[in-house]
Amino acid sequence: xxxxxxxxxxxxxxxxxxxxxxxxxxxxxxxxxxxxxxxxxxxxxxxxxxxxxxxxxxxxxxxxxxxxxxxxxxxxxxxxxxxxxxxxxxxxxxxxxxxxxxxxxxxxxxxxxxxxxxxxxxxxxxxxxxxxxxxxxxxxxxxxxxxxxxxxxxxxxxxxxxxxxxxxxxxxxxxxxxxxxxxxxxxxxxxxxxxxxxxxxxxxxxxxxxxxxxxxxxxxxxxxxxxxxxxxxxxxxxxxxxxxxxxxxxxxxxxxxxxxxxxxxxxxxxxxxxxxxxxxxxxxxxxxxxxxxxxxxxxxxxxxxxxxxxxxxxxxxxxxxxxxxxxxxxxxxxxxxxxxxxxxxxxxxxxxxxxxxxxxxxxxxxxxxxxxxxxxxxxxxxxxxxxxxxxxxxxxxxxxxxxxxxxxxxxxxxxxxxxxxxxxxxxxxxxxxxxxxxxxxxxxxxxxxxxxxxxxxxxxxxxxxxxxxxxxxxxxxxxxxxxx
Numbered sequence: 001x002x003x004x005x006x007x008x009x010x011x012x013x014x015x016x017x018x019x020x021x022x023x024x025x026x027x028x029x030x031x032x033x034x035x036x037x038x039x040x041x042x043x044x045x046x047x048x049x050x051x052x053x054x055x056x057x058x059x060x061x062x063x064x065x066x067x068x069x070x071x072x073x074x075x076x077x078x079x080x081x082x083x084x085x086x087x088x089x090x091x092x093x094x095x096x097x098x099x100x101x102x103x104x105x106x107x108x109x110x111x112x113x114x115x116x117x118x119x120x121x122x123x124x125x126x127x128x129x130x131x132x133x134x135x136x137x138x139x140x141x142x143x144x145x146x147x148x149x150x151x152x153x154x155x156x157x158x159x160x161x162x163x164x165x166x167x168x169x170x171x172x173x174x175x176x177x178x179x180x181x182x183x184x185x186x187x188x189x190x191x192x193x194x195x196x197x198x199x200x201x202x203x204x205x206x207x208x209x210x211x212x213x214x215x216x217x218x219x220x221x222x223x224x225x226x227x228x229x230x231x232x233x234x235x236x237x238x239x240x241x242x243x244x245x246x247x248x249x250x251x252x253x254x255x256x257x258x259x260x261x262x263x264x265x266x267x268x269x270x271x272x273x274x275x276x277x278x279x280x281x282x283x284x285x286x287x288x289x290x291x292x293x294x295x296x297x298x299x300x301x302x303x304x305x306x307x308x309x310x311x312x313x314x315x316x317x318x319x320x321x322x323x324x325x326x327x328x329x330x331x332x333x334x335x336x337x338x339x340x341x342x343x344x345x346x347x348x349x350x351x352x353x354x355x356x357x358x359x360x361x362x363x364x365x366x367x368x369x370x371x372x373x374x375x376x377x378x379x380x381x382x383x384x385x386x387x388x389x390x391x392x393x394x395x396x397x398x399x400x401x402x403x404x405x406x407x408x409x410x411x412x413x414x415x416x417x418x419x420x421x422x423x424x425x426x427x428x429x430x431x432x433x434x435x436x437x438x439x440x441x442x443x444x445x446x447x448x449x450x451x452x453x454x455x456x457x458x459x460x461x462x463x464x465x466x467x468x469x470x471x472x473x474x475x476x477x478x479x480x481x482x483x484x
Contacts, residue, residue: 024152025063029188031073032056036183037081040167040175041088044081051087053078055094059188066105071098073119079180081170088170091124094162096140111146121164135166135178142182151190158184198222265289322346349409349484359484362409369403370482373412376400377480380438385422387433389441397438400480401445407482412447414438415479416456417463419472424458432456438478 034052036044044050055077061069073096080089096119103112119137144158160182169178195203198210200218207222216235217225224233230243230250237250239262244251251260257270257277264277266289271278278287282296293307297317311324321334323346328335335344341354341361348361355362376399381390389397404412416435418427435454443449464471 024190024192026191027059027061027063027069027071027188028191029059029061029156029186030056031059031075031184031186033182033184033186035077035079036181037079037170037178038176038181039081039170039178040172041081041086041170042083045181051080051082053080053089055079055092055182057094057184057186059186061100061188063106066107067102069100069102069106071100072096073098075182086171090169093122093124094137095119096137098140106146109148111148112143113146114141114143116141119162121162123169132166135164135169137162137164139163153187153189156186156188158182158186160184353409355409360409362407362484365407365410365482369406373400373403373480373482377478380478382434382437385430387430387437389437394441397441398445401442401447404442404447404451404482410482410484411451411453412442413481413483414452414454415481416454417461417475417477417479418459419475420459420462420466421472428456428458428460430456431458434478 032055034054036047036050036052038045042050044052055075057073057075059071059073061071063069073094075094076092078089078091081087082089096117098115098117100113100115103114105111117140119140121135121137123133123135140160140162142158142160144156147155149155162180162182164178164180167173167175167177195205198207198212199214200207200212200216200222202218202220202222206220209218209221209223212218212222212224213235216233219225224235226233226237227240228237228243228250230237230245232244232246232250234240237244239249239251239260242250242252244260245253247253248258248260251262253260253264254267255264255270255277257264257272259271259273259277261267264271265275265287266278269277269279271287272280275285275287278289280286280291281288281294282291284291284296288294296307311321316328316330316334321328322344323333323335326334326336326345328337328344332344335346337343337348338345338351339348339354339361341348341356343355343357343361345351348355349359350362353363356364359365376396379396380393382388382393383390400412404410414435416431416438418431420427422430432454433456435456439449439452439454442452459466459475462471462475463477464474466472466475
């Protein structure tokens, strides 16, 4: 009963952890347990009513791989056997070197393992006559299980089978070799510095994202959190709770028009960024949802409601209206026709008098007036070798003014000619001066200068022979022509 109580105390009071990691590769442990004998005198293994002695120990181990550790274990205690009739007992020191295989890896909370190794036992006090104090233990093998309590501390239970090369520790030779079973529990501590280049709390060897910016929250793999699972980390995600695309900074864009749903006035219809994601069928710059005239002809200017402009409200749109600010019929492209002659005022030389298309909206010039103008031109005379008009010519020019006022849309062409007397240059200048004199006089009588064109031709266009006096007289002339 006392031995059973001792076993319970050992198991309850000694803990172990051997769960090393890439970050904490070194492990130091404190151990305790009981040891049982198997040999020529009998077999105590797993028998609670037989001989049990206690021991304590320390260990040091080194992480090699998540599945593999190497360790050294030193234990100090008492071993022996007592049948009540015969037996033996000795204090011992045992040291082993073991290679341990973690069956599912050392990075689990619960981690079973198996191990094997070699060692030696030093006996302090003998109850037999064997002279050697040291026995070789080979193999040393067993199994155990780790329970990780914290990243540093773990609880461990282990069974260790110790097979020796000696058959005389129990005082009997030529029988079974003396073997032992150690029931052990303990507590160990992991040591080592964790390498974490980006300081995100995840060691470099476990960090799948080793370059995470400082201060960014990460998951167990060291990668920035991505709550919506759209591949855009929360710290870069404008919409961290809604799956989106990297192109839209993590925000959704159902219609793929480049405007996020949150900013898209028409999230299910592809549109333009300028119109906040809404389409514009007629291309007038007004979104369809705001457009009162969604089928406006492309290119027409529109108002704020999307309808084509018609400033003068004449039914002709501005972009088709030649006179967008003046009311006019569609037949004249929106331009008015004051005199009703079918010619728009904008094209009508005589907008207040009915005329014809041939005369640009002006009335026909009476034949007798054309004849009279020609006659007046033939009766205009100047002082000899001068551009000064003779008095008799002024009376005829006054009559010409009255005719021109009847046809206020008509233009008058004044052509001056000379005979061949004198040089060409002199005659050219003289003819121009004389036509200018006529033009100046008409302007002084109220005729617009824009209606008068004066041209001197000198002696270049004779109509008679300059060798005779009669011919030269005919060549010295002024010709007047009226036209629209």
